[in-house]
Amino acid sequence: MLSEDQITTYHERGYVLARGVVPAAQLDAMRAELAAWTEESRGHTENFGEILGGKARFDLQPGHTADNPQLRRVANPVDISEAYRNVLFEGPVPAIAAQLLGPDVVFHHFKTNTKAPGSATRVDYHQDHAFTPHTNDDMITVLVLLDDMDEANGCLTVVPGSHRERYSHWADGRFIGRIDPAMDAEFDARAEPIRGSAGDVCFMHNWAVHGGGPNLSAAPRSLLICDLSAADAKPLCVNPVPTPHEGRVVHGQASRVARLTQAELEMPEIYSDDSFFVIQEREAQARAKEGT
Template sequence: MLNADDIAFYRENGYLMVEDAVSAEQLARLREITYALIEKSRAVSKSDDVFDLDEGHSAERPRLTRIKLPHKQDPYYWDVLKNSRMTEVLTALLGPDAMIQTSKLNTKAPVGGAAVEWHQDWAFYPHSNDDMLAFGLMLEDVDEANGPLQVIPGTHKGPVLSHHSAESGLFCGAVDPEDPLFERDKAVTLTGKAGSMTVHHVRTLHGSAPNLSNRNRLILFYECRAADAWPLVGSASYGKIASGGGQVLWDHFADSVITGSMTTEPRAEAVPMRLPLPPAPDAGSIFKTQKSGGARSAFTAREKVGA
């Protein structure tokens, strides 16, 4: 699926675009399941364990920011990750033993669907090494109008920028637009046809503007790690699981294996990191973390109204 030039490009730039990451049949089934879930959200009036609701959501006009943990909502999302061209990309970049960190389906509703402020995934969940990445599978065509993913090449080799609010000191899940190390003018916009997939390294700076089109922007994200990358204390991603004890944590990891097997020998590397503490008042999703933590927006008023 990937050739040597593709892999070298990813290693150097911290991102990659892959076309036809799933078959036409797999794409059609994923869309069918996804739209059925959006229909199901009509019965929901507040965010829950499955749906993050956007402003203006109603039974008549469902508006979501996210479907949480889609691989837990329908087994087909999990099956496709384990049995598609995505699987080949995963092993090419992370090796034979890989696990899922989390998944999410960012639905970004038409005409104003929420932005995702600029951040590095690594800031949310530092591990013993940074052999971690995110896939963004486009379930519909993505163009510049509907809030595509943007990345800043090479930032996976640099520092971990502060994701804490300058006012409150809380982890807010976004970099400050005034940070001198935030070079937004170097951003690359990643658009593509349905079935295409973005790949970005866990330390690559990225974000996305509001959806200004009249179409949903449906991107299925899988965040994955090498099996020997183990989480550090302080990551909210594992807080509730770890509180259940060692067996609960082990069982969780066993259920997270995509390819190969687990290990009890973590690999530690000298990589920069910051802990996502103290937490934002509401850390239920990145949208809630950025809002309740007091993140400052890097997106201008002009972008937000679609001028």
């Protein structure tokens, strides 16, 4: 569980890293599942599998081949794997989330993000709440480190204090799934790398600005990314990564009350792509074409 100091750090900085939360046996079980899905991906040239609503569950990095598989994202592994349900629905992860959100906590959606060794996968600066607006922002992105990570293998980077800031994720009338690239230099100067070991968990406010570079090392890098909210934070738009577990109570009890605290919110465009990477890539290509 978090100490009082760690809880204060979370509220002041917008994130806190809790060490050694997930035991080795549970990490091994999740890694084994991910390794099996990666093996399976060798037999595919396009995204495959299906989640609720029809998007693909398994998302391939451009350049993926049978010899060099690059399974960058798995949507809602909790739908198909007990190993992931055990970590995200029970035990210390929901209990710590309750220390930060209040006693009643529900699940929204979840994905794994893998940067294979040498992979170009990068994540542009964004705020998760811009993709999943709710009636209030008592929401956390839980980031479970499945591997040791630092800058060399493309660890997550977070901008401290940015959970109190609001940025548009639109440009020229389109939802671009990222903050204006003109802000990149400022964020690079402020951002802090989340260096940690497998089993550590970063609890990050849903408005915290974050991103991450490519994995230029020989080491793998997989991260679990799970959105949890206070039970009285009700979604204002459809889930971009639908799952039958949306709204599942992981701590305390359900709420029939929607608590409204956000007077004005920019809404996302509901995207039909399998993952948000496609939106960010489309935007990068558009910029490259325009020469900006």
